[in-house]
Amino acid sequence: MDLLRQIWVVTVKDLRAELRTKEAINASFAFALVILLMFSFAFDPSDDTTREISGGLLWIVFAFAGTLILNRSFARELPNDCLDALIAAPISSSALFLGKAFANFVLVLAVEFMALPVFGVFYNVHWTSQLPELILVMLLGTWALTVIGTIFSALTVNIRLREVMLPMLTYPILVPALMGAMLLTSKLVNGIPIAADTMEWLKILIGFDIVYTAVSLILVETVLVG
Amino acid sequence: MREELLTITGIAGAVLLAWSTATGAHLVFFYAPLTVGAWFLAGAAMVSSLRFLRTKHFQYDSLSVANIEVGLALLGGSLGAGTIWERTISGRWWDWSVPLTSTLACGLLYVGYLILRHAVQEPTQRATFSAIFSIFAFLDIPMVIMAVAWWSQKHPKPLMWAGMTFAGQWPLLVGTTAGILLLALTLITARVRQEESQRELDSLRRTVHAF
Numbered sequence: 001m002d003l004l005r006q007i008w009v010v011t012v013k014d015l016r017a018e019l020r021t022k023e024a025i026n027a028s029f030a031f032a033l034v035i036l037l038m039f040s041f042a043f044d045p046s047d048d049t050t051r052e053i054s055g056g057l058l059w060i061v062f063a064f065a066g067t068l069i070l071n072r073s074f075a076r077e078l079p080n081d082c083l084d085a086l087i088a089a090p091i092s093s094s095a096l097f098l099g100k101a102f103a104n105f106v107l108v109l110a111v112e113f114m115a116l117p118v119f120g121v122f123y124n125v126h127w128t129s130q131l132p133e134l135i136l137v138m139l140l141g142t143w144a145l146t147v148i149g150t151i152f153s154a155l156t157v158n159i160r161l162r163e164v165m166l167p168m169l170t171y172p173i174l175v176p177a178l179m180g181a182m183l184l185t186s187k188l189v190n191g192i193p194i195a196a197d198t199m200e201w202l203k204i205l206i207g208f209d210i211v212y213t214a215v216s217l218i219l220v221e222t223v224l225v226g
Numbered sequence: 227m228r229e230e231l232l233t234i235t236g237i238a239g240a241v242l243l244a245w246s247t248a249t250g251a252h253l254v255f256f257y258a259p260l261t262v263g264a265w266f267l268a269g270a271a272m273v274s275s276l277r278f279l280r281t282k283h284f285q286y287d288s289l290s291v292a293n294i295e296v297g298l299a300l301l302g303g304s305l306g307a308g309t310i311w312e313r314t315i316s317g318r319w320w321d322w323s324v325p326l327t328s329t330l331a332c333g334l335l336y337v338g339y340l341i342l343r344h345a346v347q348e349p350t351q352r353a354t355f356s357a358i359f360s361i362f363a364f365l366d367i368p369m370v371i372m373a374v375a376w377w378s379q380k381h382p383k384p385l386m387w388a389g390m391t392f393a394g395q396w397p398l399l400v401g402t403t404a405g406i407l408l409l410a411l412t413l414i415t416a417r418v419r420q421e422e423s424q425r426e427l428d429s430l431r432r433t434v435h436a437f
Contacts, residue, residue, distance in 0.1 A: 002303055017352075032435075090389050129237040148362075151324040155355055155358065155359070156342075156345075158351075159342075159345045159355075160345045160346075160347075161345055165341070165342065165345055168338055169338045169340055169341075169342060169359065172331065172334045172337075172338055172363075172366075173335060173338075173363065173366050175331050175366070175370055176366065176370055176372070176373035178371065179373045179377055183377070193325060200376050201376070204369065204372065204373055204376075207369070208369060211365060211369075212362075212365075215361065215362065215365060216375065219358050219361065222279060222354060222358060223354075223355075226350065226351065226354055
């Protein structure tokens with residue numbers, strides 16, 4: 001029970017800090033819009049082929065925009081040595097990690113849900129036709145992005161070239177999860193529900209989430225304390 | 227004595243590889259051991275990373291970086307052999323075949339490992355972070371291979387070795403495998419020594435600066 005309360009406190013603290021300044025979320029959403037616009041110059045938005053690869057484009061936007069939020073997650077604690085205070089606080093490292101991961105999850109999802117209607121309008125895609133399944137895929141894909149992003153945000157917080165290192169390390173690891181999310185989203189936004197042949201991708205997304213949440217929880221103490 | 231042994235294993239490996247090349251070994255005899263060797267070294271690096279996290283002995287860190295660097299060299303060799311082979315079969319250098327695509331994706335993971343290592347200054351922190359990353363990377367390998375295999379089901383291609391028979395050529399396969407193993411062993415041993423000398427040098431430098 002204590003653990004849940006600790007996670008809740010960290011999540012609320014992070015969300016409150018972000019909502020007061022709105023520095024990462026505004027930048028991330030603006031960035032998502034810019035990439036969506038840039039893609040529409042590269043591919044003809046009304047073309048059928050573009051619609052077929054739209055899931056891929058959407059997840060590239062989410063991954064890029066999400067990195068901006070994830071980069072800030074631990075870097076925000078550096079001024080005034082807040083990170084040391086958090087590590088010294090009487091809570092476990094896993095509670096700190098999960099609290100931060102949940103806060104990032106909410107923020108990245110918020111950006112994604114703001115970008116989704118814009119994407120629908122720009123690319124003339126009926127993204128609402130399979131909405132419950134699309135939401136499920138977005139939740140699973142975003143958790144994969146957040147859990148890897150949060151643990152590597154903690155890992156890179158004190159090293160040189162932090163902003164470059166995070167995407168360098170996270171994107172190759174996220175390959176299986178992003179592939180699954182991209183292929184499923186492409187089908188769903190084109191009105192094709194998840195069937196037996198695409199079920200494998202859902203399984204790989206769930207498997208990825210479980211494996212890396214477990215490994216991150218085991219290793220987070222070593223990442224933060226050494 | 228150890229120096230001589232190292233030289234002998236290196237020369238033996240090179241001679242074996244030269245012999246199989248001169249005898250006309252098929253590219254698959256290089257490609258397969260190089261790929262399998264690279265996976266094996268990635269696994270060995272994860273084991274030594276786990277040992278480092280448990281014991282904090284720097285020799286395991288040296289072993290893990292040596293395994294990954296030599297593994298990446300094997301992976302590079304396997305990608306080179308694979309693309310040439312692909313070219314002879316399909317006429318294209320890169321045909322998005324499952325083995326080559328997953329090898330490249332996993333190779334990029336370990337390039338990230340080397341970049342991370344380079345970015346961390348403090349030795350203990352560097353070893354710890356590298357060990358953690360190597361665990362994350364190794365766990366990703368089966369998922370990457372599965373994902374790439376499922377992805378390529380959409381447009382299936384014949385297996386690269388479909389329709390080939392290698393009857394009676396097993397000495398060549400054994401020769402290249404043994405040659406690659408001996409060379410890898412030599413390189414790993416040399417790299418571990420180099421890493422340990424570097425560490426010793428750094429610690430002496432710090433001692434001098436302390437005075």
